[in-house]
Amino acid sequence: MTTDYGAIAGKYKQYTTDQEEGGNSEQWLGRTPARLALGDVRGKVVLDFGCGPATNGRWLRKNGATVIGLDANSKVIEAARRHDPYSDYRVYNGLLAEALRSEHVDLILMSFSFCTIPDREIRYILRDMRSILSKGGRLVIADPNQEKAHGVKYRELHYLSKEDVQAGDYVSVMLGSGENAILITNDVYRRHVDYRQLLEEAGFSVEAMEEPVPGDDWGNEWAMERMCPPFLLIVAT
Ligand SMILES: C[S@@+](CC[C@H](N)C(=O)[O-])C[C@H]1O[C@@H](n2cnc3c(N)ncnc32)[C@H](O)[C@@H]1O
Secondary structure, eight states: OOOOTTTTHHHHHHHHOOSSSSSSSHHHHHHHHHHHHTOOOTTOEEEEETOTTTTTHHHHHHTTOEEEEEESOHHHHHHHHHHOTTSEEEEOOSOHHHHTTTSOEEEEEEESOGGGSOHHHHHHHHHHHHHHEEEEEEEEEEEEOHHHHTTOBOSSEEEOOOTTOOTTOEEEEEESOGGGOEEEEEEEOOOHHHHHHHHHHTTOOEEEEEOOOOOGGGOGGGHHHHHSOOEEEEEEO
16 A cells, blocks of 8 residues: 555644754754755755655745645645645646646755655656756755665654565655654665666766764764664755
């Protein structure tokens, strides 16, 4: 059974939104570095692919970007439009290049969406992305760092362990705890080399592959996140 992000859009939005910008949180460690890796977004058109319930849209718009958000789930798109009524959210129908042929796209963000898409589909999506991205544009990906974090339980995030896990396998992730917990059952397990291969096959070159870790000033309670960085950040051009 695939994860129905439409059914969990409300809880998911809560899990992924910081009360304040920044701070010591998984949101800051995972999504914020990807937002910052986009560079100065003022006046730029940013495609937020697998946008969820406008998790990043409002931040992007506040910083001067024009946002096009695509997501395969129509309920998620409804939620995104409610949370960020001033951006352009559309249901993705599988034809990216066709949908955006007449648009100019400066930057593409895939914030925790790459991991939800199996190889056969991501290959096709990446080729389309390469073709619509304007010259000098970049693709920024934030994903679970399964290679380092598989099986690790962090404070609000648990990458459930799968025996003999192989690249391409579906793995599960538990977000939050108690009655607000969200179980995601269809993330794809990938190692760093698998990301690089998929991107290069599609004509991208990988400019950076980083594992954001909490600074010393975050304190000792973030020791696990320093030892096994939970997130992977990729910049490709
Ligand atoms: C884990 S959520 C990430 C949402 C948001 N970008 C964030 O940073 O939290 C993954 C999103 O990708 C969407 N998605 C999954 N497969 C997709 C596909 N093939 N095409 C477009 N969107 C997809 C899901 O509906 C979901 O909203």
